[in-house]
Amino acid sequence: MSAVVRERVGWDLASAALFVVIVILAFTLPPRFPGSSWYLVATAVGIAAVYAFGARRYVSLREGPEPSPPVSWLLQAALIILLAVGTSIEPTMMLLQTIVLPLIWMTSRSTRQSILVTLLNxxxxxxxxxxxxxxxxxxxxxxxxxxxxxxxxSIALGLWITRIAEWGTERQRLLAELTAAQHGLEAASRESGAAAERARLAREVHDTIAQSLTSIVMLAERSRLDGSHEAISLIEDAAREALREARALVVVESSAADPSGSLAEALRRLGERFGRETGLPVSVEASPLVVPRDLQVVLLRCAQEGLANVRKHAAAGAASLVLTVDDDAVLVVSDDGRGLGGVRPDGADIGAGGGFGLAGMRDRVALVGGTLEARDGEAAGTTLTVRIPLTVGQETA
Known part of the structure; x- marks a missing residue:
């Protein structure tokens, strides 16, 4: 049963009880003139009829239907006239005010109308x-x-109840707005989460599978030129690596580092594989200190992207990977190639734009509170520096 229905049932019971009391009084009080008792009963029946067939549907302290101006004035006029007729016959009929006055407030279209009609009554x-x-x-x-x-x-009680009803209505409105805002926030959070996940997957695909496929293409071109079994073997290894990385992405696991190994070992394997695929020697110096798993992923992805840029843009003769771990984990990827001026004729910072890989690398580092810097090397080539703050007290491997 809804709150409005319960409220109307309460009014029904109160009206019925008052009608019974009026009927009892009509036949127990001395008659004022012959047949006056029946006139009183008729007056009570008239008020009950106005309530049941007219005013009842507007009885509610909550939001509900509002009578039109003609209906409102007609109902109130009928109640006042019937109450006045009954009172002129028997003064005790003023008892009917207990239902007439609240009905005046319920059927009014405004507080001003309620007060004016109450005074008129x-x-x-x-x-x-x-x-x-x-x-x-x-x-x-x-x-x-x-x-x-x-x-x-009646006016004092009506104003008080009206204020409570207005407060309740305002509370319901604010609650509805809050609920709508919460739903909007949930939707925005879902959209933001989906966008972040798409960006994460895009970075993972670029930094893993796309790099492996690029290696396969370059090795296939090399194989076409010399037809060596070594190139074919490298293609097979790169394809297996791409397959492993794709499976890792499907099961939402990072393929960046072997849980049983260390970041230093992963970097050495990366440098060795890069050298085999490109013929470019890569020196690797890596601290044996343990780096948290999530930061291992970031640092290794940056190393992969840095070497990919060396292969695609630098025209270098050698490259190096240096990892130092202290209060910060610092990864430096350097080469002896053309440098930033050779890669970008306008001399712009490598992190200021460019391909998706560089932007993704900068975003990835920023997510863990780190910084990325790219500049020309002291003698030649490019130096890419990734610095990520660590928690205090890392254990040595």
Whole structure:
């Protein structure tokens, strides 16, 4: 059962109880004139009918249907007239105010209308009360006092309940806005997470599978020229590596480093494989200190991308990988090739734009709080430096 239905059922029970009380009073009080008891019953029935067939659907402290202006004024006029007729016959019928006054507030379109109609009802009831005893001064005063007090109490209670209802409505509105904002935030978070995951997968594919496929293409071109079995063997190794990396991505595991090994060993294997594929000697100097697993992935991916740039752009005769681990993990990839000026005629910073690999490398390093710097070497070539802060107290391997 909804809150509105429960509220209306409460009104139904209260109205029925009041109707029974009025009927009992009509036949227990001395009749004012022959048949007056039935007039009182008819008045009570009329008010009950106005409630049941007109005002009931607007009875709610929550948001609900609002009567049109003609309906609102018609319902209120009917209630006031019936109450005044009953009171003019028997002053005790002012008891019906207990339901008429709340219905005036419920069927009003504004607080101003509720107050005006309540005051109008007090004036009419004062006249009706006095008319029940021939407009004697005593009855007129009693009518004014009784209806005035009733109107004052009704206005005070109505304003209080209206304020509570407005607060409840505002609370519901704010709750709905908060719920909508939460749903929007959840949607934005999902979209942001999906975008971040797409970017992560793009970096992984570029830094792993794409590099392996590039090696396969270059080795295939070399094999076409010399037809050596060594080139074919390297193609097979590169293809197996690409397959392993693809499977690792599918199961959402990093293929960057062997859990049983170390970053230093992974860098040495990378340098050895790069040298076999390109014929370019790569010297590797790596600290044996342990680096956290997630940072191993970042550093090894940067080493892969750095060597890929050496192969594609530098026209170098040699390259080197140097890893030092202290408060920071610092990876330096250098070559003796053309340098940044030879790669970028405008002399722009390698991290300021360019291909996806360089942008991805910078993003990857930034995600772990590190920095990336690329500059021309002191004598020749390019030096790429990746610096990532470490937690204190790393153990040695």
């Amino acid at each position: 007090a004036v009419v009831l004062s006249i009706a009360y006095a008319a029940s005893d021939g407009f004697s001064p005593g009855m007129l005063l009693a009518g004014v006092v009784t209806s005035g007090l009733s109107a004052a109490f």
